[in-house]
Amino acid sequence: MTHEQSLIFRKVLDTNWEVKELKESGKWQEALEKVKEHNSHVEELKSAMGAGAYDNFINMGRKMFAPKSD
Numbered sequence: 001m002t003h004e005q006s007l008i009f010r011k012v013l014d015t016n017w018e019v020k021e022l023k024e025s026g027k028w029q030e031a032l033e034k035v036k037e038h039n040s041h042v043e044e045l046k047s048a049m050g051a052g053a054y055d056n057f058i059n060m061g062r063k064m065f066a067p068k069s070d
Helices: 003-024 028-049 051-065
Strands: none
Touching: 003 028, 028 051
16 A cells, blocks of 8 residues: 555545544534545545555455454
């Protein structure tokens, strides 16, 4: 991941967290606006990385942080 892509990914993570916090606070309209911002950052990252590389990156992250199974 390039430095530019890393900065975009940070925005993806931050807006995802902000959406969660707004929902938990019952601020639904603000959460909806933040979701739009989040989705634009996701699209920006996909564009910067390429769709295939982005999908691979996300899948590897899910595998890395998934609960261990016996």
